[in-house]
Amino acid sequence: MATKIGFPDSKGYYGKYGGAIIPELLFGNIHELKKNYLKIMNTPSFKKEFNFLLKNYVGRPSPLYFAQNLSKKYQAQIFLKREDLNHTGSHKINNTIGQILIAKKLKKTKIIAETGAGQHGVATATVCALMGLECNIYMGAKDIERQASNYARMKMLGAQVIPATSGSKTLKDATNEAIRAWINEPLSTHYIIGSVVGPAPYPDMVTRFQSVISKEIKSQLSEYGFKKPDFLIACIGGGSNAAGTFFHFLNEPKTKLIGVEAAGLGIESGKSAATLILGRFGVLHGSKTILMQDKDGQITEPHSISAGLDYPGIGPLHPFLKDIKRAQYISATDMEAVEAGLELTKLEGIIPALESAHALAALKKIAFKKNACVVISLSGRGDKDLETYQNYLKK
Numbered sequence: 001m002a003t004k005i006g007f008p009d010s011k012g013y014y015g016k017y018g019g020a021i022i023p024e025l026l027f028g029n030i031h032e033l034k035k036n037y038l039k040i041m042n043t044p045s046f047k048k049e050f051n052f053l054l055k056n057y058v059g060r061p062s063p064l065y066f067a068q069n070l071s072k073k074y075q076a077q078i079f080l081k082r083e084d085l086n087h088t089g090s091h092k093i094n095n096t097i098g099q100i101l102i103a104k105k106l107k108k109t110k111i112i113a114e115t116g117a118g119q120h121g122v123a124t125a126t127v128c129a130l131m132g133l134e135c136n137i138y139m140g141a142k143d144i145e146r147q148a149s150n151y152a153r154m155k156m157l158g159a160q161v162i163p164a165t166s167g168s169k170t171l172k173d174a175t176n177e178a179i180r181a182w183i184n185e186p187l188s189t190h191y192i193i194g195s196v197v198g199p200a201p202y203p204d205m206v207t208r209f210q211s212v213i214s215k216e217i218k219s220q221l222s223e224y225g226f227k228k229p230d231f232l233i234a235c236i237g238g239g240s241n242a243a244g245t246f247f248h249f250l251n252e253p254k255t256k257l258i259g260v261e262a263a264g265l266g267i268e269s270g271k272s273a274a275t276l277i278l279g280r281f282g283v284l285h286g287s288k289t290i291l292m293q294d295k296d297g298q299i300t301e302p303h304s305i306s307a308g309l310d311y312p313g314i315g316p317l318h319p320f321l322k323d324i325k326r327a328q329y330i331s332a333t334d335m336e337a338v339e340a341g342l343e344l345t346k347l348e349g350i351i352p353a354l355e356s357a358h359a360l361a362a363l364k365k366i367a368f369k370k371n372a373c374v375v376i377s378l379s380g381r382g383d384k385d386l387e388t389y390q391n392y393l394k395k
């Protein structure tokens with residue numbers, strides 16, 4: 001069956017990407033989720049509670065801010081979608097609110113999650129505190145160090161944070177551990193995956209929860225007198241803020257969609273996380289996608305200054321959008337991202353997360369028509385990254 005842009009087919013595939021490549025012990029959970037997620041999401045009571053919490057707990061709609069000083073510098077009309085102003089400081093909470101409501105409807109008593117930058121971990125620990133569910137978060141040991149403030153927040157919120165000490169001790173390793181833990185306790189547990197990755201139906205479910213971002217952009221832009229943007233730009237870790245930002249514009253071919261991956265120390269340096277540029281077809285974390293691997297199919301350890309982009313795979317929607325030439329994927333190095341983050345801080349008084357700073361770095365890489373309408377997803381705030389910014393300034 002042909003895939004309608006933005007939606008997988010009945011088996012969870014976007015073209016040749018996606019599916020559910022899972023161990024037998026998880027068949028029950030994945031089948032239960034697949035059978036129920038759309039049914040639950042379409043009930044009036046779910047919609048009411050989800051929308052109520054997005055409005056009154058998360059603080060949505062997040063503003064679409066016209067960045068006057070940045071616009072002047074780049075000779076374009078630049079808008080920032082302020083996901084950094086959400087409760088807990090990033091877009092991740094849109095998804096965790098949705099998934100915890102689904103978990104409750106499925107009568108799960110325990111939640112597990114992986115986290116890289118700690119934003120998804122904090123968003124998950126937050127909704128678990130709110131709903132009174134037990135919460136275990138897996139986080140790479142390296143990320144616990146570089147995102148120490150989020151580690152402390154998760155613990156304060158009552159979550160147990162379990163360090164992943166294998167591999168590069170980052171997001172991939174945390175995800176491996178979380179999947180392993182889920183296999184041990186499948187019946188009572190829901191795994192809140194934090195991006196548009198993992199086995200079907202997660203990529204579709206998370207895309208739907210994050211699509212509130214582009215729904216709001218559409219109506220907010222019209223208040224500024226624009227029908228649609230010329231460009232939408234978002235950073236890509238697993239790809240959830242990008243999927244949410246692109247979703248309601250996928251069928252607007254005049255809007256160019258740009259995803260920005262982390263080039264780390266440089267594409268050719270062997271220390272990067274630019275999956276779509278460097279990767280090949282394979283299976284990672286339950287889904288057929290593009291991933292960084294060596295000639296023997298072993299995963300290449302990724303590197304990015306930003307813990308949320310430090311991942312060797314990507315959600316299956318994105319390679320599909322790349323193949324059909326609906327979206328374009330570029331990359332920004334650690335240094336380009338830090339400089340773009342510092343530039344936003346100086347020009348607009350907003351300190352962005354290092355992840356979001358990669359999206360901002362695209363401003364120097366794209367030739368815009370004068371006064372082009374450009375919307376950038378400011379996926380998170382930079383409080384968690386202050387030490388990294390400061391270390392860079394000391395150099």
Ligand SMILES: Cc1ncc(COP(=O)(O)O)c(C=O)c1O
Pocket residue numbers: 090091116117118119120194195196235236237238239240241242307308309353355356379380381
């Ligand atoms: C602020 C922020 N932006 C972006 C990302 C990348 O994730 P995704 O590509 O799923 O939006 C993360 C991941 O932790 C994040 O914390």
